[in-house]
């Protein structure tokens with residue numbers, strides 16, 4: 288389970304995203320590479336601004352100018368998709384890649400009944416009749432756990448609670464049975480008891496339909512209990528990637544280790560939390576060498592001159608002096 | 617008066633004396649349709665019970681936390697404590713204390729908000745944001761002393777004196793939260809009401825802010841009313857803890873006890889639901905159902921539709937809070 292499958296469903300290689308600004312181009316993603324296997328949940332964590340959402344946006348082809356892909360390749364089931372014409376990408380989106388965002392209202396049309404939105408989406412992607420589409424819409428609502436789906440199908444988004452709306456969005460993302468879902472902070476806006484309902488639902492979808500999920504979240508608990516593998520991002524790069532259990536319990540990169548140690552425990556009260564001093568650099572001030580070096584307790588002169596690479600391995604860290612077992616630069 | 621001063625002097629140890637006393641506070645909002653349209657549709661008045669019959673005492677120099685899901689009434693309670701919201705019923709009273717500057721009177725209360733972006737005036741320099749309460753309350757005699765104090769406060773919260781000349785937009789979320797804490801301290805506050813102070817921050821930044829808050833509490837004897845929905849943050853911060861559900865406390869007591877021996881089914885479910893990095897459970901079963909509307913809460917125990925132990929009695933009779941081994945619990949079967 289740890290090693291990526293022979294043919295990954297999604298393969299991202301050396302992805303570089305640049306924003307063309309007034310003061311010249313700013314590199315927001317720099318050499319991001321990872322795979323997702325069919326039916327796998329890859330968690331993406333990191334501080335805000337690290338590049339998690341940009342990575343997801345690039346995969347679904349929704350990157351807007353001034354942002355552009357300046358290098359690298361994205362393959363879905365062996366097909367290169369980062370250079371597809373807009374129309375082909377639009378078809379692919381929804382059909383083969385679904386999306387779930389933090390705020391369910393951004394994905395729902397406020398003036399259309401949820402059933403009609405589902406039916407339209409199904410008709411766009413699948414060769415079925417309207418009646419068949421409606422039947423499928425109803426099944427989807429039941430599948431994502433909407434109670435009394437027969438009546439709820441004719442309700443408007445504002446008649447649903449936040450958690451129920453997010454279920455509807457998940458149903459929308461599932462309409463065409465995509466093989467990959469990009470879920471960007473899908474539970475962040477929800478209550479703790481509802482968050483658990485949604486992550487349980489996502490896990491079930493992976494198990495039962497073999498859907499792969501890229502799950503962007505800042506909640507390490509969610510990662511530890513939901514993701515198969517996890518990628519930790521810092522300043523536009525993946526600094527550590529590997530099985531969720533290995534990365535969260537035996538982190539190799541000093542940044543991951545610091546991040547894990549800064550989370551308070553529910554099991555005991557401690558005097559002091561570990562803290563990583565300072566802040567993640569802005570895009571226009573990324574330090575040379577390892578971007579983490581000004582905050583790293585293990586940094587040496589070498590780190591300030593040489594950018595560590597991320598090896599392709601089961602558990603890998605982009606660090607010259609990693610802490611534990613992982614393969615390193 | 618003399619007596620009081622003597623008592624205060626003898627009870628300087630943190631945690632011995634009560635600083636805030638909330639007695640059966642209620643906050644209800646009238647959310648009815650306008651009277652005229654109600655007349656036509658024969659709708660009754662609709663009352664939203666945001667906070668119902670909440671009592672608590674906060675001990676000086678300690679942290680009292682309130683935990684609960686969205687809409688359960690945490691912020692409404694906080695707003696009543698800082699005086700931004702009048703209680704519909706009940707009473708909130710601050711006791712007189714000997715303040716840090718030696719004067720005696722009720723504690724100075726300040727609020728720290730979740731969104732450090734919204735709570736700072738973007739057109740003011742940070743130095744002026746922090747200096748405003750000092751000038752307003754005439755806490756320093758001349759401008760040089762004000763500037764000195766602003767510089768000191770910036771250093772206390774881990775920023776640099778030169779940051780005074782910059783505008784809020786130049787700071788990150790965590791730094792802005794440091795600025796709002798500095799502004800609260802500028803009023804010589806003794807009591808900080810913190811409404812989700814770290815919810816908008818990344819975990820690494822959250823750790824910096826929580827460490828700062830703990831250090832300031834020790835250094836200045838601050839008292840915190842701390843609101844959060846994050847149980848591990850609450851575990852880290854609290855001396856006392858109340859779990860709120862639909863406007864009421866369902867369990868309240870020493871935090872250590874509530875965490876290690878939760879007695880109310882809702883508290884137990886909350887603790888069982890949250891994903892745990894330290895002891896991950898990939899088969900964790902979520903709590904079913906949703907929080908009902910506070911406009912038409914379920915009869916009897918308001919938690920009964922989601923409670924696995926619910927019996928017939930729970931659907932008709934509301935459990936009162938009662939003492940159970942040093943903790944207050946409202947459940948018929950706890």
Ligand SMILES: Nc1ncnc2c1ncn2[C@@H]1O[C@H](COP(=O)(O)OP(=O)(O)OP(=O)(O)O)[C@@H](O)[C@H]1O
Nearest residue numbers: 645647664666685686687688689690691692693910
């Ligand atoms: N001014 C008001 N008028 C009408 N209803 C209100 C008002 N203020 C709050 N409420 C309602 O009172 C209830 C409690 O709200 P409150 O803001 O205290 O919740 P909270 O526990 O702080 O939630 P959150 O975690 O989302 O911040 C909610 O149902 C809310 O909609």
Ligand SMILES: Nc1ncnc2c1ncn2[C@@H]1O[C@H](COP(=O)(O)OP(=O)(O)O)[C@@H](O)[C@H]1O
Nearest residue numbers: 306315334335336337338339340341342354570
């Ligand atoms: N339209 C834009 N123009 C300039 N910079 C942007 C734009 N969108 C995102 N960025 C920058 O790209 C970086 C990564 O952003 P994002 O992927 O949204 O981070 P995350 O999701 O990890 O919080 C950030 O530094 C952000 O400021």
Ligand code: SF4
Nearest residue numbers: 577580583590606607
């Ligand atoms: S490469 Fe050097 S500076 Fe970067 S994380 Fe590793 S030890 Fe720290």
Ligand code: SF4
Nearest residue numbers: 917920923930947948
């Ligand atoms: S009173 Fe009944 S419904 Fe309420 S928490 Fe206790 S057992 Fe559950």
Ligand SMILES: [Mg+2]
Nearest residue numbers: 336339340341
């Ligand atoms: Mg994001």
Ligand SMILES: [Mg+2]
Nearest residue numbers: 690691692811
């Ligand atoms: Mg609130």
